[in-house]
Every structure is written in structure tokens, then in C-alpha cells.
Amino acid sequence: MCKKYDTVIGLEIHAELSTKTKAFCTCDASFGGDPNTHICPVCTGQPGALPIINHEAVAYAIRAGLALGCEINRYSRFDRKNYFYPDLPKAYQISQLDLPLCINGKLELSTGTVVRINRIHLEEDAGKMVHDDYHGESWADYNRCSVPLIEIVTEPDIKSPEEAAEFVSKIALYLKYLDVCDAKMQEGSIRADVNISLKPAGSLVLGDRAEIKNLNSFRSIQRAIESEIARQTEILSEGGRVVQETRRFDDATGTTSSLRSKENANDYRYFPEPDIMSITFSEEDIERAKSEIPLLPYERVMKYTKEYGLTDEDARVLTLEKYLSDFFDEAVSIYPEYKSVSNMFQTEIMRRVKETDTEEVPISARDFAKVCEMADKNTVNRNDAKTIIRIMFEDCGTPEEIAKANGFIVVEDTAAIAEVVDALFAERYDLIEDYKNGKTNVFGFFMGQANRALKGKATPMSVKAYIEKKFSEV
Numbered sequence: 249m250c251k252k253y254d255t256v257i258g259l260e261i262h263a264e265l266s267t268k269t270k271a272f273c274t275c276d277a278s279f280g281g282d283p284n285t286h287i288c289p290v291c292t293g294q295p296g297a298l299p300i301i302n303h304e305a306v307a308y309a310i311r312a313g314l315a316l317g318c319e320i321n322r323y324s325r326f327d328r329k330n331y332f333y334p335d336l337p338k339a340y341q342i343s344q345l346d347l348p349l350c351i352n353g354k355l356e357l358s359t360g361t362v363v364r365i366n367r368i369h370l371e372e373d374a375g376k377m378v379h380d381d382y383h384g385e386s387w388a389d390y391n392r393c394s395v396p397l398i399e400i401v402t403e404p405d406i407k408s409p410e411e412a413a414e415f416v417s418k419i420a421l422y423l424k425y426l427d428v429c430d431a432k433m434q435e436g437s438i439r440a441d442v443n444i445s446l447k448p449a450g451s452l453v454l455g456d457r458a459e460i461k462n463l464n465s466f467r468s469i470q471r472a473i474e475s476e477i478a479r480q481t482e483i484l485s486e487g488g489r490v491v492q493e494t495r496r497f498d499d500a501t502g503t504t505s506s507l508r509s510k511e512n513a514n515d516y517r518y519f520p521e522p523d524i525m526s527i528t529f530s531e532e533d534i535e536r537a538k539s540e541i542p543l544l545p546y547e548r549v550m551k552y553t554k555e556y557g558l559t560d561e562d563a564r565v566l567t568l569e570k571y572l573s574d575f576f577d578e579a580v581s582i583y584p585e586y587k588s589v590s591n592m593f594q595t596e597i598m599r600r601v602k603e604t605d606t607e608e609v610p611i612s613a614r615d616f617a618k619v620c621e622m623a624d625k626n627t628v629n630r631n632d633a634k635t636i637i638r639i640m641f642e643d644c645g646t647p648e649e650i651a652k653a654n655g656f657i658v659v660e661d662t663a664a665i666a667e668v669v670d671a672l673f674a675e676r677y678d679l680i681e682d683y684k685n686g687k688t689n690v691f692g693f694f695m696g697q698a699n700r701a702l703k704g705k706a707t708p709m710s711v712k713a714y715i716e717k718k719f720s721e722v
């Protein structure tokens with residue numbers, strides 16, 4: 249069936265920067281804390297208090313912009329966005345209107361769609377209202393006031409709910425790799441506003457759009473868009489018009505509902521922020537910022553396939569999380585057997601870490617590399633190596649200590665090898681004759697018998713070497 253309408257989606261992504269202090273004062277910017285303990289006269293807008301720009305926040309915003317292919321405005325300015333709400337004690341938000349830090353970036357999706365990024369600007373977050381319905385009271389917590397945010401605004405280039413979810417998850421991954429945002433959606437570190445409209449299939453004229461505010465999971469972004477497409481399709485099919493408005497998404501019902509009519513920039517009475525100097529960048533500033541950008545996910549994938557010789561799939565899985573990719577890189581820098589370390593890492597480390605909520609591996613990369621090496625060199629057998637990793641996760645101890653304490657170290661008892669193999673050769677002389685007549689598969693029989701008899705006393709490699717020597721002598 250022909251599609252009747254094309255979907256047109258643009259996103260505004262708010263990402264909280266993980267700077268130690270707030271955007272315009274020196275208050276602690278970390279998440280949590282007792283209500284109103286991370287506040288001062290500046291971030292609560294007391295008369296006479298003056299904001300001072302946090303240069304770390306500017307550097308983070310620039311880093312994100314450069315990684316997303318943006319141009320950096322050499323001259324940038326802050327503006328006041330005025331509106332009244334109880335979680336905003338100043339009654340304005342310091343933001344950027346016409347001279348944002350970054351413009352004209354882009355990000356490509358797996359579908360081949362290139363999403364243009366109109367701008368990335370720096371602004372401050374608002375506080376939080378806590379409603380106590382039982383007592384009929386509302387409380388304001390200003391801890392989040394003035395925590396630095398970047399807002400990433402795309403052009404309406406996204407064509408489906410899946411593309412929108414992929415875009416946001418890619419942005420989240422990039423920001424984590426850049427170390428500028430922890431991307432914890434459950435803590436509100438990343439929120440997205442979605443602008444969505446439908447137009448007759450193939451038409452160049454955009455339809456009227458609705459905006460869905462404050463979506464804070466990849467799943468709710470996708471579901472909200474799906475529900476909005478269904479709603480707008482129904483209105484248009486019946487000859488109606490979509491009202492330009494701001495809507496909210498209800499996770500429980502999976503539907504959107506009207507919140508308020510859409511504001512325009514005029515409604516906010518923007519004007520230049522008089523208390524903060526404008527920001528200028530020299531070419532050297534930009535070059536220095538560029539040089540500080542670490543390898544991004546797609547660049548690590550290339551490194552893993554080209555330099556390490558791993559498959560595309562392995563490289564993709566290993567780079568899904570920065571902390572895992574960092575751990576893997578450290579392990580192979582110590583023991584550069586890429587394929588072997590990758591296999592052990594995916595089966596024994598990633599699986600275990602996924603079962604926990606923490607974003608860290610509780611053992612050191614050095615110890616992990618050591619276990620991989622012990623398994624490869626048959627110092628311990630592979631199953632015992634996996635047990636060592638399990639014990640290290642649950643308990644402390646180095647791989648060597650655990651291997652010794654549990655009797656995992658394979659001993660090379662050369663006298664025992666000679667005794668067992670010599671006896672086998674004497675016993676099954678008939679098979680030696682077969683071997684001489686070209687039946688080389690009897691080698692496997694000797695290996696199997698000898699390994700069974702020598703379990704725990706010798707590695708298969710030494711047994712094989714001794715049997716090969718014996719055959720060369722017959």
C-alpha cells in the first residue's frame with residue numbers, strides 16, 4: 249500500500265553537562281543532594297548577585313559541537329529568556345538566541361539519512377517542583393538551577409520514530425565518549441523535545457507541527473512519535489487541521505495530550521544578557537579543542553577492524569559503551585591477542601557487567617589480560633580461567649593467587665608425559681604400523697588417551713609435542 253503521508257521530525261535534545269560546578273556560579277553541579285543544598289545567591293537569582301561563566305562548560309559544549317561536525321562561532325553571546333515558573337527563581341533562563349556556540353553540524357544514521365544539526369547552544373537548567381498531592385503542597389528544589397545544559401537542535405530531517413530513537417541514542421553515546429555528559433536518561437541528563445508534522449507523500453510543503461516536550465527515554469521518544477503520527481493521520485484523513493501546540497506524552501497510556509499553545513521566540517522577550525561577557529575564540533582555541541577530542545565510537549570500530557583484525561560485529565559490540573571499550577583497549581594494550589581477549593571479554597565480562605546497574609568493571613584490565621594470557625598459554629585450562637574471572641568478580645585476589653589456591657595451575661610433568669606416552673606406544677604398536685602406512689588419524693587416538701591419563705599434570709601442547717617427537721622417531 250502506498251504511504252499517504254510523509255513524517256517530518258525535528259529534535260531538540262537537552263543534555264546536562266557533567267561539569268563539577270554550575271554554569272554561572274561555583275555550586276556543586278552533581279545530581280542529587282538534599283533539596284536546596286547546592287544553591288547560592290547567584291543560581292537563586294538574589295538581587296545584586298552576578299553570574300560568572302564556567303569555562304569548563306563552554307569547553308564541553310565546543311567539544312560536542314566539533315565532534316558533531318559543527319562550525320564554532322568565533323563570537324558568541326548569551327541572552328536572557330524570560331518566563332515565569334516557580335522552579336525558576338530568577339524568572340529568566342540564561343541561554344543563547346542568535347549567536348550560539350556551534351552551528352551547522354550533522355550526524356548520519358544507519359538508514360543513510362543525514363540529520364543536519366542547526367545549532368548547539370549553552371544554557372542553564374531550571375529547578376524542580378515536588379508536588380505532595382496528599383497534603384496539597386508543592387515544594388521547590390533549586391539544586392538543578394543553573395546546571396549547564398547544551399541544547400542540540402536538528403533540522404526536520406528525521407523520517408521515522410526509529411530514526412528519532414537512533415539519533416538520540418547516537419547523541420547519548422557520542423556525549424559519553426566525549427566525557428561531557430553521563431547520559432543517564434533516568435536522572436534526566438538527556439531529554440528530548442520532538443517536533444512532528446505530516447505532509448502528503450512526496451509534497452515539499454511542510455504541514456502544521458505539534459511539539460511533544462520532555463521525553464526522557466529512547467522508548468518513550470519512539471512511542472510518543474508513533475502515537476502522534478496516528479493522531480495526526482486521523483485528523484488529516486478526516487480533512488481536519490493539526491493545531492500548532494505543545495503536547496505531553498503519557499507513558500502509562502502511550503498517548504499525547506495538549507499542554508498549551510506553542511510559544512514563539514517573541515513570547516520569551518529575549519534580550520542580551522548584560523552581566524556576562526560575550527565569548528570569542530581564536531583559531532588556536534579551536535585547534536586545541538579539536539586535538540582534545542578522543543576517538544569516537546565509529547572511529548573505534550574502524551580501529552578494531554583495521555588494526556586489531558576483529559569482525560565488524562565484534563567491533564560494534566565492543567564499542568556500545570565507552571567504559572567497556574576503554575577497558576578492552578587497556579587489556580589489549582597489556583596483552584595484544586585481540587581475538588582471544590575479545591572473545592573472553594564478551595562472554596565473561598560484558599555478560600556479568602550487564603547484570604548490574606553500575607557502569608564499571610569491578611576487576612582491573614591488567615588482571616583480566618593476565619587471565620586471558622594464562623588460558624592462551626595453557627597455564628590454566630580455559631574453563632578454569634572463566635572460574636578465575638567469576639571469583640575475581642565476587643571476591644578479591646589476583647589471577648595467580650586464585651589459580652594456585654584452587655589447584656588450577658597446570659603442571660608440566662615431563663617425566664609423567666614420557667612415562668604415559670611411551671607405555672601407550674609399547675602397548676599399541678599395531679597403530680604405529682597403521683600410521684606408517686598413512687593412517688595419520690591414529691595421532692588423535694594417542695592424543696586423547698594421553699591427555700586423559702595426564703589430566704592436571706601436563707598441558708595438551710606439551711603432550712602433543714612429545715607425541716610428535718615419538719612419531720618422528722618410528
Ligand SMILES: [Zn+2]
Nearest residue numbers: 273275288291
Ligand atoms: Zn550557585
